[in-house]
Amino acid sequence: MTARVLLAGATGVIGRALVPLLRARGHQVTALVREPSRAAGVELDDIVVADALDAGAVRAAVAAARPEVVVHQLSTLRGPAAEGLARTARLRTEGTAHLIAAAEAAGAERIVAQSIAFATAPRGGPVLTEDAPLHLDAPDPGWALTTRAVAELERRVLGTARLTGVVLRYGTLYGPGTRYHRDGAIGAAVARGRLPLPEPAAGVTSFLHVEDAARATVSAVEADTGGVFNVVDDDPAEAAVWLPEYARLLGAPPPRTVPAQLAERMLGWLTGYQLTAMRGAANDRVRQALNWKPATPSWRTRLAAD
Template sequence: MTARVLVAGATGVIGRALVPLLRARGHHVTALVREPSRAAGLALDGVVVADALEAEAVRAAVLSARPDVVVHQLTALRGPTAEGFEPTARLRTEGTAHLIAAAEAAGAERMVAQSIAFATAPRGGPVLTEDAPLYADAPDPGWALTTRAIAELERRILGAAHLSGTVLRYGTLYGPGTLYHRAGAFGGAVARGRLPLPEPAAGITSFLHVEDAARAAVCAVEADTDGVFNVADDDPVEAAVWLPEYARLLGAPPPRTVPAQLAERLLGWFTSYQLTAMRGAANDRGRQALNWKPAVSSWRTRLADD
């Protein structure tokens, strides 16, 4: 059954892949944007304008769109540093609250929201399920803020009084527009030999192609299932494996190795954490409940694509 879908974050990395997929399925798609010019080039059925942090503007925009489903893909992240952590945390807390209130006022039935699979605490096995606790006590203030905001987003989405809610915990995104694209910050650093490999590099990354992230959102829009679901490929991998292979695929020299105790000083807290301690994400629950599976089952086939 087709629906009226409002996509908040339609001009972002996932949103730009999501909009054409929704329209191909026959859905009526409206984008909620802060700057109308950013929606240029997107084939949309409608555009409404609001800053997600302004409650009344969001309410008016959502009421005018009259959605059946609201898809929340809002972030303010622009790179691998902590620069976007605080504004993204506000979008995940205040922005989520505004979207829920507006969606309920507009009579929407469902909300699908973006979360992250790698926000889990680095405790337990190498690959964790959705039941694992989030890393709210992370030693890095930016990452602690991020995980607390994720926890609040998920609580609000699942606790909405008049909305069915699905939370998609995406793995580490790669593909066009991401940090791991050849032109992205990570891709560029690896290509220039400027991303060293800590020893040991036991952190686990669960990758996800942007197109598979968008496909999962379509499945969630059309599903009749609530809950929190990891969305990642089938090949969680240690940094000791993926980083040298990524360099090889890019035609770059092998990354130089550094002692793990120097990694944070050289790479910053988050990248050091990703390479040394992060856990992967099991995707079994999302595959079953959402009738979704990754078209790109392993990062090895497309991580270095143009």
């Protein structure tokens, strides 16, 4: 069944892949944007304008769109890392609250929200389910802020009384527009031999192509169930596996190794954590509940191809 969909974040990496898929399925897509000029080139049915952090503006914009489904893909990581994390945390807390209140007032039936699969605490096995605790006590202030904002987003989305809430915990995104594209920050660093490999490099990354993220979101829009779902590929990999292979695929020299205790100082806390301690995510639940599976089951086939 087709629906009127309000998409907040239509101009982002996932949003741009998502819009044509939704419209191809017959859904009417209205974008909620802060700057209309950023929607140039995106084939939408309509646009409403509001800053997600302005509750009144969001309420008016959502009322005008009259959505049946609200899709929350808001994040902003442009500019300095600390500023991007702080604003994204506000979008996940204040912005989510504004969207939910506006959606309820407008009579929407469903909300689908973006979260992250790698916010889990680094405890337990190498690959964790949705039931694993989040890393709320992370030692890095920026990551602690992020994981607490994720927890607040998920609590609000799953706790709304009038809407069916779906949380999609995407894996580490790659593909056009991401940091892992060959022209992105990570791709460029690997290509130039500037991303060293800690020793040992036991952190596990669960990757996800942006097209698969968009396909999972369509499934969530059209489903009749709610809950929290890891959306990742089938090939979680330790850094000792994926980083040298990524370098090989890019035609770059093998990454040089450094002692693990130096990784944080050289790479920053979050990258060092990803390479040494992060856990991967299992996708069994989303396969069963939303009848989704990745069209790209392994990062190995497309990580360097786009």
